Amino acid sequence: MADSPTICVTLGRERLHDLLVDHRRLVADGVRLVEWRLDWLTEPIDLAELFAKQPGPVIVTLRRPEDGGRFEGDEDGRLKLLREAMQAGADYVDLEEHAAAKIPRLGTARRIVSLHDFSGTPADLPALHARLAALDADVVKLATRANSTHDNTRMLRLVRDSRLPTVGLCMGELGSPTRVLALRCGAPFSFAATGAGAPLAPGQLSFRDMRSLYRCEQLSPATEVYGVIGAPIGHSRSPLVHNPAMNHLGLDKVYLPFLVPPDDLPSFLDDAPELGIKGLSVTIPHKESILASITDMDPAVRAIGAANTLVWKDSRIYAYNTDQQAALDSLAAATGQTTAEFRGRSALVLGAGGAAKAIVHGLRQSGAEVIVTSRTIERAEELAKAMGCRAIRWEDRHDGRPNLIVNCTPLGMSPHVNATPFEAGALKPGMIVFDTVYNPEQTRLLMQAQAAGCTVVSGLEMFLRQAARQFELFTGHEAPWQIMRDALRQSQNPGA
């Protein structure tokens, strides 16, 4: 096997025939290592048949239910099968601690001595590692549940500092980035799901994402790490636009989604340099709370009270807000007017959260007369007071006739695509309607506005512009605009 990091696809099938057929398909797709989860087979485990037809290098695993597997047979029978697999030609065999203590080195099979902890990440990982390594291990594998983002840091530190090849992964959504970053820290391989059906381990990524999106086989300790932090984070499109752009320019950088619960934010920022992080996008719920941890901020961030971009330079963290300029540029591009031409125009902003703050600030700077409305009137009043404009009650939003309406609420966002923050009957010809929601691109509000003769501005434009500006702050390179646009469109319509 080559020295570059390897993505091992975990394959669990009930029928032996299906296991071999799917393994062959994976080899054709370029998969270099497959884990046979023999505990998934519901028919007799015929090792002679399997190894006679083995399509490529394998790790043989036969887990008991207490270790997260499905093997229901007796323990002596399990150990016998593992011994036989080692002699039959397995490239690796996965031996839990107690099995490794009972099974000697046999044949040419390399010994992965493993430990799984589905409840948490033990405090003394180096001691645990030493215990497993002492069982004649060629590779130590630790898979533990991350209960905090700091568990990931401790696990990756172990992988980086171990002299024996070590696969250290944290399970669960919190731990998901370790499946990529372990390879950056020197793990010989990491595990991926086939992509078809549910992953076999919690937080596992698909082979396709690990290979094509995160380019795991090219990772090295020199690879710079970027990402987006938020909670929840699974829906974020940012990795889908930043990674193709980095790849297009041949940059040794990777961009990952990091689930960071509010309580973990300070420790995650402390750990960021050790994780190799050089820049982050920031999304809900951290855009405002992040300012408490940052001292170096762009004047716009201070004025808006929210940041969506962090850049590490010389051990300092700099905060930026690319939403404001992205929104103004999107408006200018769609209307053919410069932002100076917004002076004196009336704008109604729906919502009073992070996006609204950036847009109200930008519009005020351009000289527009802004009215803010929000479901929670206190938030609208607070924002209006800070920006020198007026707040109205949510129920009164249809009463005026503004030149511009901007939706800064999530109403209309997938999957609630039939929702809209503004009644169609109140949309008038000549109005400019800007929906910051970008998934779907054509929201109900925009479709109704178009039908009413309004000029429409899509949130997709704003999303791309804020991402492009972030990319420039992260890399110093001009953003490959078309690559990012195509990647985002493709992610919205995967079948297209």
Ligand code: NAP
């Ligand atoms: P946020 O800080 O959570 O603020 C959301 C705002 O929407 C609040 O004023 C909230 O009112 C209001 N709201 C939420 N659910 C509502 C409902 N069912 N009915 C009426 N009002 C509701 O979020 P944000 O960061 O400002 O983001 C808001 C939206 O902007 C996102 O969903 C996203 O689609 C969009 N966005 C787009 C871009 C882009 O680049 N295109 C960038 C950032 C954001 P309460 O205070 O009463 O909860």
